[in-house]
Amino acid sequence: MPRTAETASYRLNHVMLRVKDPKISLAFYQDILGMDLIDTHEASDFTLYFLAYQHQKGVPRGEREAVLELTHNHGTENDSSFSYHNGNQEPKGFGHLCVSVDDIEKACARFEDKGVKFQKKLTDGKMKNIAFILDPDNYWIEIISFAKPQ
Amino acid sequence: MPRTAETASYRLNHVMLRVKDPKISLAFYQDILGMDLIDTHEASDFTLYFLAYQHQKGVPRGEREAVLELTHNHGTENDSSFSYHNGNQEPKGFGHLCVSVDDIEKACARFEDKGVKFQKKLTDGKMKNIAFILDPDNYWIEIISFAKPQ
Numbered sequence: 240m241p242r243t244a245e246t247a248s249y250r251l252n253h254v255m256l257r258v259k260d261p262k263i264s265l266a267f268y269q270d271i272l273g274m275d276l277i278d279t280h281e282a283s284d285f286t287l288y289f290l291a292y293q294h295q296k297g298v299p300r301g302e303r304e305a306v307l308e309l310t311h312n313h314g315t316e317n318d319s320s321f322s323y324h325n326g327n328q329e330p331k332g333f334g335h336l337c338v339s340v341d342d343i344e345k346a347c348a349r350f351e352d353k354g355v356k357f358q359k360k361l362t363d364g365k366m367k368n369i370a371f372i373l374d375p376d377n378y379w380i381e382i383i384s385f386a387k388p389q
Numbered sequence: 390m391p392r393t394a395e396t397a398s399y400r401l402n403h404v405m406l407r408v409k410d411p412k413i414s415l416a417f418y419q420d421i422l423g424m425d426l427i428d429t430h431e432a433s434d435f436t437l438y439f440l441a442y443q444h445q446k447g448v449p450r451g452e453r454e455a456v457l458e459l460t461h462n463h464g465t466e467n468d469s470s471f472s473y474h475n476g477n478q479e480p481k482g483f484g485h486l487c488v489s490v491d492d493i494e495k496a497c498a499r500f501e502d503k504g505v506k507f508q509k510k511l512t513d514g515k516m517k518n519i520a521f522i523l524d525p526d527n528y529w530i531e532i533i534s535f536a537k538p539q
Contacts, residue, residue, distance in 0.1 A: 273396020
């Protein structure tokens with residue numbers, strides 16, 4: 240049962256992150272993390288890219304959950320000094336996204352093969368069952384296993 | 390079909406935001422937005438709260454998507470000058486969460502009744518089909534309708 244009838248229809252539809260260079264970010268989210276580009280919206284000075292996992296195909300977009308919206312403000316990709324703030328240094332706020340996988344050892348080995356940067360490898364620190372990779376803007380992405388969710 | 394067999398199992402499990410006072414944040418996400426607290430994890434100096442919409446009940450947590458993880462670093466709630474950064478002023482990065490609802494007029498009227506702060510009411514600006522509310526830490530939450538996803 241939903242908590243209240245009034246909120247029964249509510250869904251956590253998406254999370255939005257700003258990205259410096261959509262070509263690099265789309266390559267990362269599509270090729271490394273396996274998401275699909277499901278929609279784009281082009282405005283005069285920015286473009287929005289909506290990504291989601293394919294298993295939600297057939298679910299109307301408004302009813303989907305866990306869509307990732309990447310916002311590209313045109314021109315940032317050409318400014319070598321430009322970068323976004325990932326929320327994990329001061330001033331802190333947003334922490335991370337998390338992708339769950341069936342086989343975390345295999346997933347992390349694949350990320351290493353593909354040259355993905357790690358904030359925390361499986362073998363680092365005390366928590367041997369989670370890793371953190373970095374997306375092209377240095378946003379943290381936690382990797383967990385289905386078997387042992389954090 | 391998933392993009393690659395290697396990523397077929399991947400899910401966008403959760404997004405993590407730091408919150409100053411979990412009592413206030415939990416009241417907001419449970420009572421205003423209708424999410425359920427599905428798990429907590431207490432450590433010596435922080436506590437994690439995991440929330441999700443009830444319709445995912447029965448899906449193992451590791452395979453869920455769109456879970457919201459709120460991190461409370463103990464003590465911040467007692468510091469009147471403390472606040473987190475919502476990513477929408479400099480330095481920018483994280484933008485917002487988005488909750489989709491069946492009836493956006495009704496949802497926004499309900500938010501107003503409950504004293505929720507708005508960043509953008511439906512009637513503000515050019516885009517009359519979306520609103521932005523503020524959570525207790527001033528993180529932006531976009532509200533969209535199923536019928537007219539952004």
